[in-house]
Amino acid sequence: QAKAAGRRTFMRYDDAMDVAVRQRATISGALRKVLDRGELRLVFQPQLALAEGRITGVEALLRWQSDEHGDIPPADFIPMAEESGLILEIGEWVLREACLTLQRWRQHGLTELTVSVNVSVLQLLRGDFPEVVSRVLADIELPPSSLELELTESVLMANAEHTAAKLQAFRELGVSLAIDDFGTGYSSLAYLKRLPITTIKIDKAFIGDLTHDPEDAAITSTVITMAHSLGLNVVAEGVETEAQVRFLREHACNEVQGFWLSPPLEAHACLAFIRNWRPAREGTPPRPVAAP
Ligand code: C2E
Ligand code: MG
Ligand code: MG
Ligand code: MG
Secondary structure (H helix, E strand, O other), rough: OHHHHHHHHHHHHHHHHHHHHHHHHHHHHOOOHHHHOOOEEEEEEEEEEEEOOEEEEEEEEEEEOOOOHHHHHHHHHHHHHHHHOOOHHHHHHHOOEEEEHHHHHOOOOOOEEEEEEEHHHHHHHHOOHHHHHHHHHHHHHOOOOHEEEEEEEHHHHOHHHHHHHHHHHHHHHOOOOEEEEEOOOOHHHHHHHOOOOEEEEEOHHHOOOOOOOOOHHHHHHHHHHHHHHOOOEEEEEEEOOHHHHHHHHOOOOOEEEOOOOOOOHHHHHHHHHHHOOOOOOOOOOOOOOOOO
């Protein structure tokens, strides 16, 4: 009987695999057409500078709303776009769309605001990526200092030899560089010291339990201190509670991003959120105002 049950389990697993493989194939097929169909869009999540109580930037995050498959999270479709190489085209679309959106917002006086764009490993590996970025900025007439590129540790390690020179090209353009998901990879701050980066984003895995887990608290405060000693700006991502904000403020973290401030918003809603934002009075913590 146990054998029969085992066999049943095995067959179910096998069927599930088969469905997953077939679904994957159709999804990556559909992915090929998304750019033409306009099924991709960007949402924007604001970042708050704790000391100034000011919204300093937004991160552009990709969304795919498929007619056939519904909403597909980036964690599911970006790996497929990378496998098929389509991420190059998608990535350039993201870059252009993010810059266009910020350029529109600048007409409302938000000239200090920056936009952060996530970069995939294939984009960084292509030789002409700095030229692509430079061309997009020139086309849109956006100052390079308004753009920040977010690279994960694994993206940097995948290309370790040439990374420093590539990154230097971006810095010469005037574009800022952030290390995303910091703490989840294997790069040390000593290695990062050799790279011309400007910002470290502490991964949300460390922020979630910050106020309950002494180890996460120790890691977070150590990363902030070391980053500051290297002259880097520190952003905490996935900040969800007031208690986390208090800890981060006490440890001089520069900026926070997360549901506590705002979830990622559609462009028009994000613009309204930023325009309605009122910096807190001296001594009182900034509080999110409801987005209209
Ligand atoms: P990421 O760059 O680390 O982005 C932060 C993720 O955390 C986003 O997930 C965001 O929605 C989510 N998040 C924001 N605030 C909170 C919070 O308070 N709590 C929690 N638990 N999560 C929060 P999302 O939008 O699903 O994106 C997932 C990942 O997909 C991104 O992680 C990034 O690695 C990748 N991605 C997104 N857009 C792009 C893109 O345009 N190009 C590339 N190459 N990758 C992208
Ligand atoms: Mg910034
Ligand atoms: Mg990111
Ligand atoms: Mg991240």
